[in-house]
Amino acid sequence: MNKFLKEFKERGFFYQCTSESELSELLNNQKIRAYIGFDCTAESLHVGSLLQIMCLRMLQNHGHQPIVLLGGGTTRIGDPSGKDKTRKILSEHEINKNQKNIEKILKKYLKTKNKKLEPIFVNNYSWLKNLNYITFLRSIGKHFTINKMLTFESVKTRLEREQSLSYMEFNYMILQAYDFLELNKKQKCSLQIGGSDQWGNIVNGVDLIKRYSGNHTYGLTTPLITLASGAKMGKTETGAIWLDEKYLSPYNYWQFWRNIDDRDVFKFLNFFTDISIKKINEIKDEEINNQKIILANETTAMLHGKNAAKKSEETAKKTFGENSLGSALPSISIKKEQLQNNFTIIDLIVMSKLETSKSEVRRLIKGNGIKINNKTINDEKLIINQKLFKENVIKLSLGKKRHIKVEVI
Numbered sequence: 001m002n003k004f005l006k007e008f009k010e011r012g013f014f015y016q017c018t019s020e021s022e023l024s025e026l027l028n029n030q031k032i033r034a035y036i037g038f039d040c041t042a043e044s045l046h047v048g049s050l051l052q053i054m055c056l057r058m059l060q061n062h063g064h065q066p067i068v069l070l071g072g073g074t075t076r077i078g079d080p081s082g083k084d085k086t087r088k089i090l091s092e093h094e095i096n097k098n099q100k101n102i103e104k105i106l107k108k109y110l111k112t113k114n115k116k117l118e119p120i121f122v123n124n125y126s127w128l129k130n131l132n133y134i135t136f137l138r139s140i141g142k143h144f145t146i147n148k149m150l151t152f153e154s155v156k157t158r159l160e161r162e163q164s165l166s167y168m169e170f171n172y173m174i175l176q177a178y179d180f181l182e183l184n185k186k187q188k189c190s191l192q193i194g195g196s197d198q199w200g201n202i203v204n205g206v207d208l209i210k211r212y213s214g215n216h217t218y219g220l221t222t223p224l225i226t227l228a229s230g231a232k233m234g235k236t237e238t239g240a241i242w243l244d245e246k247y248l249s250p251y252n253y254w255q256f257w258r259n260i261d262d263r264d265v266f267k268f269l270n271f272f273t274d275i276s277i278k279k280i281n282e283i284k285d286e287e288i289n290n291q292k293i294i295l296a297n298e299t300t301a302m303l304h305g306k307n308a309a310k311k312s313e314e315t316a317k318k319t320f321g322e323n324s325l326g327s328a329l330p331s332i333s334i335k336k337e338q339l340q341n342n343f344t345i346i347d348l349i350v351m352s353k354l355e356t357s358k359s360e361v362r363r364l365i366k367g368n369g370i371k372i373n374n375k376t377i378n379d380e381k382l383i384i385n386q387k388l389f390k391e392n393v394i395k396l397s398l399g400k401k402r403h404i405k406v407e408v409i
Contacts, residue, residue, distance in 0.1 A: 040099045
């Protein structure tokens with residue numbers, strides 16, 4: 001078996017492949033270009049996209065060149081896969097802004113100094129914006145049947161639930177297939193990789209290329225990842241785990257990996273780090289918290305740099321083991337004037353966004369789940385005044401995992 005596919009399987013990335021033996025032979029005989037698409041629906045990706053990013057990284061590590069397709073065009077349509085309602089339509093300005101920031105994030109993960117391996121960034125709006133509808137239907141649309149399109153999971157699910165599926169969204173699978181065709185023609189791309197929910201769209205592209213030009217291309221999918229708790233990867237009780245530090249600090253990113261379920265650690269070491277499979281198997285029997293720290297350090301260093309990872313680990317040790325606040329702890333500011341208006345502990349927590357529900361804050365207080373400077377707060381009517389602040393700073397904690405510095409300005 002080809003070395004790339006072998007590692008892809010051993011790390012648990014493999015779900016489906018259109019022609020595995022043919023793809024293995026191709027990869028053994030030449031260096032290829034493969035692509036993954038990212039729609040630009042937000043200014044940042046979150047960890048739900050991280051497995052796909054790691055696929056591109058693994059491609060590079062095996063000497064192949066990744067193509068990153070940023071869906072400036074398809075973002076205007078909306079992928080119905082896994083969705084139960086139509087995606088919000090963004091303005092052209094929002095899409096362009098999102099695209100630039102996502103590219104910046106991806107460059108943190110992908111090598112850019114080797115010309116033969118550096119990622120090729122493309123925007124499908126460049127070929128979709130000027131399509132002639134009649135010409136497109138005659139040359140591309142004729143290769144698709146409504147019968148087959150209705151069998152795809154993304155379509156079936158919406159129809160079975162009697163949830164509306166716009167004609168605009170219904171066309172998404174044709175446009176994604178056309179993207180693969182364009183990349184095959186212009187960039188000699190021979191492989192598309194995506195999540196298992198993209199299987200139908202990927203197969204469409206492989207079939208279209210074969211019918212249109214006779215070229216052989218391939219599709220490869222990864223399993224959809226959920227946390228052991230059943231939650232969707234990338235989402236938590238406190239919100240999305242963003243890859244842009246503007247939306248999530250390096251410390252909070254580190255904490256996400258440090259606090260994952262014990263059952264996910266081994267799997268995520270394989271998915272989201274560059275540690276060799278052999279080394280991962282060696283540390284499998286280590287104490288679980290040590291494994292979690294390794295995972296948190298590796299993932300944070302990959303995105304934010306080694307210094308940020310080290311600083312986050314040191315801050316966590318101080319936060320959980322000492323009375324020190326830790327310099328990397330997320331912080332908010334409060335004006336002195338606010339402290340003169342019967343500003344309560346509940347007001348402070350809601351302002352901090354650690355919790356938005358006042359009733360939930362009251363429940364946490366009753367359960368001894370709120371602390372200021374590591375001291376439990378039992379009074380929900382506690383007034384926050386200047387006396388509580390040592391050198392104009394306090395540490396506010398909700399449970400064992402959520403901490404923030406509050407500074408008086």
